[in-house]
Amino acid sequence: xxxxxxxxxxxxxxxxxxxxxxxxxxxxxxxxxxxxxxxxxxxxxxxxxxxxxxxxxxxxxxxxxxxxxxxxxxxxxxxxxxxxxxxxxxxxxxxxxxxxxxxxxxxxxxxxxxxxxxxxxxxxxxxxxxxxxxxxxxxxxxxxxxxxxxxxxxxxxxxxxxxxxxxxxxxxxxxxxxxxxxxxxxxxxxxxxxxxxxxxxxxxxxxxxxxxxxxxxxxxxx
Numbered sequence: 118x119x120x121x122x123x124x125x126x127x128x129x130x131x132x133x134x135x136x137x138x139x140x141x142x143x144x145x146x147x148x149x150x151x152x153x154x155x156x157x158x159x160x161x162x163x164x165x166x167x168x169x170x171x172x173x174x175x176x177x178x179x180x181x182x183x184x185x186x187x188x189x190x191x192x193x194x195x196x197x198x199x200x201x202x203x204x205x206x207x208x209x210x211x212x213x214x215x216x217x218x219x220x221x222x223x224x225x226x227x228x229x230x231x232x233x234x235x236x237x238x239x240x241x242x243x244x245x246x247x248x249x250x251x252x253x254x255x256x257x258x259x260x261x262x263x264x265x266x267x268x269x270x271x272x273x274x275x276x277x278x279x280x281x282x283x284x285x286x287x288x289x290x291x292x293x294x295x296x297x298x299x300x301x302x303x304x305x306x307x308x309x310x311x312x313x314x315x316x317x318x319x320x321x322x323x324x325x326x327x328x329x330x331x332x333x334x335x336x337x338x339x
Contacts, residue, residue, distance in 0.1 A: 214308030
């Protein structure tokens with residue numbers, strides 16, 4: 118089953134995988150049709166054919182070129198990381214499902230780090246609808262067990278709102294998977310066992326761990 122997602126006049130084909138999702142609604146996000154944490158998960162899971170970068174759309178410029186702030190106060194842009202596969206994971210300290218999936222992100226970071234893969238944990242703000250304090254984000258990473266082995270960052274509120282609009286989903290956790298050419302490979306919405314399985318499968322396909330002709334596993338399978 119397929120549908121077309123319109124983004125800045127570009128029609129993109131996404132495959133739809135039905136799953137039971139859990140998440141935390143972000144009340145400061147723009148209202149979208151995907152506001153329900155149990156909404157349909159939207160995935161692009163096929164491996165990108167060699168030499169066919171046009172198969173997947175470039176990440177929206179406003180997101181790719183936004184200032185992302187590390188816990189030491191330095192900044193970078195997603196576009197600066199071209200050449201790496203990125204999993205940009207939106208999360209909040211107050212979000213239980215976000216914390217529950219972090220050990221799986223730690224696992225992915227450890228497994229694929231040497232192959233040019235990076236998880237970026239993009240904090241969406243605190244419970245008072247304000248940017249989370251950088252020291253608090255850093256302390257959370259330092260104190261979390263198992264120790265978080267990937268970057269925890271924050272971005273301007275408009276950047277997270279752009280991501281919500283792109284994903285048609287206003288809850289966390291939610292992840293964008295971006296390939297080495299800066300193309301959007303997957304929008305992975307919600308938390309829970311099935312969502313984590315979809316994250317792992319999507320990353321494996323993008324990293325080339327899953328043969329191109331392998332069909333998607335059943336929801337919830339490992």
